[in-house]
Amino acid sequence: MVASKIVMASLSLTHRRALTCAVTASAAYPARLVPHPPDLIKWVRKEGGFVHQAVKIAQQHDETIGLGLVASEDIPKGSDLIALPHHIPLSFEFDHSVLSNLARKVPEELWAMKLGLKLLQERAKVGSFWWPYISNLPETYSIPIFFPGEDIRNLQYAPLLHQARQEAGKSTQIQSFSVQRICSLALLPLQNSCVMLLPIVQRKRMSSSSNGNSSPLKSRVEYRTPLVNKRCRFLLDFDHEVRHALENLKPDDHPFGGQNVDASSLGWAMSAVSSRAFRLHGKKFLDGTHNNVPMMLPLIDMCNHSFNPNSQIVQEQGAGSLKILVVAETAIKQNDPLVLNYGCLNNDLFLLDYGFVIPSNPYDCIELKYDGALLDAASMAAGISSPNFSAPAPWQKEILSQLNLEGEAPILKVSLGGPELVEGRLLAALRALLAIDMETVHKHDLNTLKSLSAEAPLGIANEVAAFRTIIALCVIALGHFPTKIMDDESLLKQGVSGSTELAIQFRMQKKSLIIDVMRNLTRRVKSLSSKGATAQG
Numbered sequence: 001m002v003a004s005k006i007v008m009a010s011l012s013l014t015h016r017r018a019l020t021c022a023v024t025a026s027a028a029y030p031a032r033l034v035p036h037p038p039d040l041i042k043w044v045r046k047e048g049g050f051v052h053q054a055v056k057i058a059q060q061h062d063e064t065i066g067l068g069l070v071a072s073e074d075i076p077k078g079s080d081l082i083a084l085p086h087h088i089p090l091s092f093e094f095d096h097s098v099l100s101n102l103a104r105k106v107p108e109e110l111w112a113m114k115l116g117l118k119l120l121q122e123r124a125k126v127g128s129f130w131w132p133y134i135s136n137l138p139e140t141y142s143i144p145i146f147f148p149g150e151d152i153r154n155l156q157y158a159p160l161l162h163q164a165r166q167e168a169g170k171s172t173q174i175q176s177f178s179v180q181r182i183c184s185l186a187l188l189p190l191q192n193s194c195v196m197l198l199p200i201v202q203r204k205r206m207s208s209s210s211n212g213n214s215s216p217l218k219s220r221v222e223y224r225t226p227l228v229n230k231r232c233r234f235l236l237d238f239d240h241e242v243r244h245a246l247e248n249l250k251p252d253d254h255p256f257g258g259q260n261v262d263a264s265s266l267g268w269a270m271s272a273v274s275s276r277a278f279r280l281h282g283k284k285f286l287d288g289t290h291n292n293v294p295m296m297l298p299l300i301d302m303c304n305h306s307f308n309p310n311s312q313i314v315q316e317q318g319a320g321s322l323k324i325l326v327v328a329e330t331a332i333k334q335n336d337p338l339v340l341n342y343g344c345l346n347n348d349l350f351l352l353d354y355g356f357v358i359p360s361n362p363y364d365c366i367e368l369k370y371d372g373a374l375l376d377a378a379s380m381a382a383g384i385s386s387p388n389f390s391a392p393a394p395w396q397k398e399i400l401s402q403l404n405l406e407g408e409a410p411i412l413k414v415s416l417g418g419p420e421l422v423e424g425r426l427l428a429a430l431r432a433l434l435a436i437d438m439e440t441v442h443k444h445d446l447n448t449l450k451s452l453s454a455e456a457p458l459g460i461a462n463e464v465a466a467f468r469t470i471i472a473l474c475v476i477a478l479g480h481f482p483t484k485i486m487d488d489e490s491l492l493k494q495g496v497s498g499s500t501e502l503a504i505q506f507r508m509q510k511k512s513l514i515i516d517v518m519r520n521l522t523r524r525v526k527s528l529s530s531k532g533a534t535a536q537g
């Protein structure tokens with residue numbers, strides 16, 4: 001009775017929940033929105049869902065990972081772990097015209113903000129059905145939009161930073177800003193990013209259930225990476241849009257219970273979604289394909305990431321309704337965490353969307369700009385006399401056009417690292433431009449020239465020259481980082497803030513990746529050279 005009176009009193013006083021965010025982001029264990037949130041497992045069961053008796057929520061041994069799901073006893077392979085009834089996932093069906101109009105202004109690639117609007121609306125609503133879930137969400141996120149400017153600089157990697165320089169050309173008055181006292185959304189310092197490393201572009205995410213990846217944000221094919229600065233700028237602009245849309249609304253029409261929404265709360269919502277939402281199959285089209293619907297899946301989103309997952313998400317279409325299941329993909333041992341694969345992503349995306357980086361990530365890569373003058377310099381540094389990357393012959397230009405490295409709308413971003421090691425287009429260009437005669441090159445199709453496993457298609461000397469050029473390119477790329485790995489290690493030993501630690505780890509991983517590429521190519525050069533020597537002898 002007393003309790004219900006208190007609830008009534010607070011309802012009548014506010015009719016809303018505060019949308020403010022904490023002061024700083026931290027890579028350490030994130031506090032939840034409220035100190036003692038409701039028991040999520042109990043809530044899912046109460047709502048008709050299933051949670052395996054051995055599935056528990058627990059703090060992970062590595063505190064920076066936060067909470068996770070853990071098996072309290074051995075679980076056999078194939079067991080159902082969690083089943084959510086159709087009404088539990090949170091998706092963005094807007095019943096509110098102001099929110100629908102705002103959602104239409106969000107660019108497609110920043111879709112997380114659309115679902116974020118819905119999340120904010122539910123967060124503000126007293127009595128929201130999803131409050132038991134929302135109150136369990138982290139209060140802060142350790143992703144770069146919340147990094148202080150210093151730690152954005154600490155990333156030292158232009159693809160994440162470069163957008164700033166492009167933006168600098170358009171406007172000089174925006175350098176950095178902080179949103180009230182809540183969090184600083186840093187626009188980047190504009191002067192010191194690397195010259196040759198490019199920002200960009202289309203990254204493929206693995207598609208969903210068909211390949212077994214049950215990841216938050218999975219299956220974003222042709223995803224154009226919103227870089228840190230682009231996201232910050234969007235949040236700033238969208239903050240104005242939202243304020244404008246909320247002006248003079250009657251209290252009953254206000255989607256956030258009369259509260260102001262600022263870039264900070266928008267950033268919180270976008271980060272909550274980008275780090276936790278899943279893309280699931282939606283409606284089926286006539287051609288049998290499905291559209292992908294981003295959803296927040298309470299409890300399931302307590303699973304952390306591993307490239308060797310022991311759990312998987314499965315969608316089951318029942319009579320008219322959708323059931324979402326997590327099943328044990330392997331046998332799970334007592335005390336093991338339940339882990340899903342968020343996707344075969346590079347560290348840029350892990351950092352931007354999820355706020356962590358993976359050491360020795362096999363999908364991590366660095367992006368470079370294909371640039372004739374730079375390649376000439378690299379080639380000469382590698383001891384190759386008079387390379388002609390800046391002045392290719394017409395037949396070589398033709399090959400470059402076919403590789404989309406020349407022509408009207410060339411895509412000059414090329415990458416090193418990841419499963420391919422050297423992007424095929426770069427390898428083919430190097431092989432063709434270091435070739436002595438057109439005839440030898442024309443004997444091979446483009447796919448062979450692009451393939452690293454096609455061993456020395458244009459001869460050993462050509463292959464060695466191509467690899468040496470890439471190794472020299474790696475040396476130049478390494479030289480663009482203002483710090484060495486040893487410096488980074490000693491900075492980490494000194495103890496730094498959570499965001500500085502993440503930024504340092506991120507750049508260390510990029511440098512290690514470059515060194516790994518160099519080592520791999522050096523091994524290949526040695527093996528080719530000895531084969532060449534044997535052939536001559």
Ligand SMILES: C[S@@+](CC[C@H](N)C(=O)[O-])C[C@H]1O[C@@H](n2cnc3c(N)ncnc32)[C@H](O)[C@@H]1O
Binds near residue numbers: 064302306357
């Ligand atoms: C879907 S949530 C998982 C639950 C989350 N740990 C929590 O405390 O609510 C994704 C977030 O968990 C953390 N995380 C997941 N997998 C991780 C990993 N392998 N390494 C570090 N952090 C991880 C990151 O903060 C990420 O943004």
